[in-house]
Amino acid sequence: MTGPEPVSGPFFCGLTSEPILFNLFVSQTSVHIANIGIKNDSVERGKTMAEFLSLHDAVARYVEDGATVAMEGFTHLIPFAAGHEIIRQGKRDLTLIRMTPDLIYDQLIGAGCVKKLIFSWGGNPGVGSLHRLRDAVEKSYPHKVEILEHSHAAMACAYEAGAAGLPLAVLRGYVGSDLPKVNDQIKFIECPFTGERLAAVPSIRPDVSVVHAQRADRKGNVLVEGIIGVQKEAVLAAKHSIVTVEEVVDDLGATPNACVIPGWAISAIAVAEKGAYPSYAHGYYPRHNRFYKEWDMIARDRDAFNDWIKQNVLEAGGES
């Protein structure tokens, strides 16, 4: 024999037995999920692929007023097109989660969509402040926004815990920081094995996560390349997910260890060409650093901001 023996006999599960095994798997998984207190509707079981929708329809279906929404992308692949669609549809009272609110949440906050913000670093990277965020926090304009702030490490762990179906994340963090004094979602627990004092934060379980990626194949499998941030964790942690992509292709061209999110783990795919602009999509277009600098002037002034939103978002149409 030069190769491995063909798998046969009792070890081989032929086509006919697959559905039974599949059912068994689902049933065990459901029991497990019920045990840790996650609603069964948190994952849409039995789906075979993501639904291809227009961006308008995806946002209309999955982003409800009052929802908890995570729009992720760590400087890279920020889902701006989806953010603009949320503004156009006039969504209100959102709880927004994002490690770095960036310009996208500055815009959503300034446009009055946001009730609460959960974040870990709220600046314009390399430029300065997010002036709409500051105006909301300092002067309650356009209205008061409640904030809950973490460190990056805690939020990254909280997304990971959300994806892992756990109620909390544990980290060696917040030592000596005042953040636990102003955020009641930061607690400390004792390691049952070593006695070490460790920080604990609740896992992140958004109603809907929205991320942008380079491309999807025709079955809705998504490839994320470059700085992958917490894209995968955000999608897997959420009840529903929208992934906007630059394009849909026949073959993802993914290498074996690439960051691929299977279509059956995603609710909706929407094509949004240049959907991460003015952030960037690795391999497609670079970060528009000059716009990030220009945003500082636009966002400093309420009227300049409102004009910008009117011209570039509200009247810019978007797709139907």
Added chain:
Amino acid sequence: MSNYTSAEMMTVTAARALQNGTTCFVGIGLPSEAANLARLTHAPDVVLIYESGTLQTKPDVLPLSIGDGELCETALTTVSVPEMFRYWLQGGKIDVGFLGTAQIDRYCNLNTTLIGDYTEPKVRLPGGGGAPEIATNAGEIFITLKHSKRTFVDQVDFVTTLGFGRDGKGRDGVPNIGKGPTRVITDLCVMTPDPETKELVVTSLHPGVTREQVQEATGWEIRFADQLETTPEPSGKELEILRELKERTDRHHAGD
């Protein structure tokens, strides 16, 4: 060599603090400028790591943001953000965390959260980002920032990131914690924490800078070391490489 700015003096001095082969978790802005200057001069094998997940990166231009494409394209590999914080930082793989800050006090506590009261801030700053855990999970911390009464304050308004606590004892008895800040580099001088009290002490004045200038720019009565040194001037080579780096960077970020 005497034709240089105080900002260049600061960057060159901060760069010299990094040894070749060190693994350094780099903050954006001044720390990133210094760390890359080190890599382009005396420390070609310094390992630069940014919180966006880019590991062992060698950018040709300085990144504007912590996640510029340049960082990923020139990295050995790029990992997810949870992996970066959990395996590489919390896992103890980082020798030096290099941070900037908006406010610092005599015990090196850093404030990047806000000025004023938390519920009604006068000025809202970006927040903690990676710093709270970089400061405690990296082996030691270098801090670089411009020296002024606005930044060097008697008491920070908020301890975003632990230096040595309000009393200098914030790390005492805490297991699995790094040494904390070991040097602070400004455009006027170099400071290190007193080995016992952890209070910052000026150990080296930059050429031409007086004690009075440092005191004038510091919000508390700053101590000076008995053996006060003069920081070595930048070399012509360091200045040339720094200026080229900044020119490349400005050209790059001015474009579309």
